Amino acid sequence: MMADEKFTTAVLAVAESIPPGRVMTYGDVAQAVGSRAARAVGQIMARYGDEVPWWRVVPASGQPISGHSAESLAYYRDEGTPLIFAAQANQFTAHPETAGWRIDLKKALWVPGR
DNA sequence: CTCGTGACCCCAA
């Protein structure tokens, strides 16, 4: 058993509570578990993400998750998550890590208990 | 025990 199983478990529980088509920022998840460690949330998703819908936990900037933009995009398209595509984005300039899109937090942000 | 490393956040120039 890990010493900080409480924190880890809580984070994973919050992630699982996010409904399809919606997202929560790392910072919001941290706050939900009574912490400010957005970074630690990222670490946990990186390590235990395979057990939860990690693509529903995104950076507050709305930018795609570093290192997983292409993978997450597939989930968003499948779930109908509100996205914003850059007007100038096209297949030639779009690099996997610099794809011209971001999450529309205004519409996609999920607030627990509402 | 200390240090470095992140799928980060927020505020100020």
Add this chain to the structure above:
DNA sequence: ATTGGGGCCACGA
């Protein structure tokens, strides 16, 4: 829009 600085916390070396 871009930089820079401080804060937060789990985890492995």
